Amino acid sequence: MTDMSFPADLRHAAERAKGFMPGNEGLALFQTACVYGPLGPICEIGTYCGKSAIYLGAAARETGTVLFTVDHHRGSEEIQPGWAHHDPSLMDPRFGKMDSLPFFRTAIASAGLEDQVIAIVGSSETVARYWHTPLAMLFIDGGHSEDPVTKDYEGWAHHVIPGGALVFHDVYPDPKTGGQAPYRVFQRALATGQYKETRTEGSLRVLERIATP
Template sequence: MTHVSMPADLRHVAERAKGFMPSNEGQALFETAYTYGSLGPICEIGTYCGKSAIYLGAAARQVGSVVFTVDHHRGSEEIQPGWAHHDPTLMDPRFGKMDSLPFFRAAIAKAGLEEEVIAVVGRSETVARYWNTRLAMLFIDGGHSEGPVTSDYEGWAPHVMVGGALVFHDIYPDPADGGQAPLRVFERALASGDFKEVAAEGSLRVLQRVGFSA
């Protein structure tokens, strides 16, 4: 991995945006995007309010890449009403549904990254079905139950180019620390033989498609 500091102004915006990405993991995400972004576009599955997209977009700007971030913006299971991570300020009273899209747009505008970060609004599995562009980096951080993580991996991992990166968030070897679905899919990716682990920071895991050394 390339060790490079994220610009202080963008790091400041990222750290204050709504989201669940610790700053050390955000820096690692930035470094990963910086390392692989020059090979092609970056794709994030699970936008929420744009926190991680700022880390990705900051790197994309420096290496001349772009970030596509895919989300239906109605919230994953764990942030719905009655769940531990629910944020009532994201509820749209007109429809009785979550809507994180306005918060994402405000965060990206505040960061000045509207040219580098492109929102794709829709269900991950639907977008994946019609996606045809090779990816230099794929970051899976959408729904964290078994179905969504599996679907994101199966739908998007085949698009990662040889030498590109597949990145998972919320990998917890100890069940006491968090859900196990992302860990199981991460282990499946390793067992496939298509990827090798090249970096880890907190709950972030970076895999590289076999055949290239970054």
């Protein structure tokens, strides 16, 4: 049976990496990926600097699979200059744009997960048009406004195999606690009748795709 405890050698790497994944939610993400990883590859939409990829990559290592993580690395809307979550250290002055890719590479190399974590650099919408690999688990954590969350769901969710998992981050039922787009798309997925909710941890929501007889 797969060990569901987060490896001690990766805890420090996860804590050091830039990102917005609380420890309890990261642990839940790791444990969820350990459950579904034996069924096939894992895919993450929204890499940023690699914090969540460390949790998912650790599970990929435990279960003998891989993590594909998709991001253009120019930053989602909410981390651009002038927004609350902007980090000026991620600005590339040569182009006047965000660039989280070097930080991601450092985080994954420091964690020793380069064999398990495969970066796909490009927009989620573009990559999705050419994607054909069935997924055991899909983690949606890219842009958090209506358009990108909807496109991530519509472009990728149909690749989740029956019995696999569709996972959303930053789901806030109460608008006073966070943005509503991930919550609305999460509700949309539930309403299809193709998924059942299996776990909640903070703003993390895990849906399992129902296996048809």
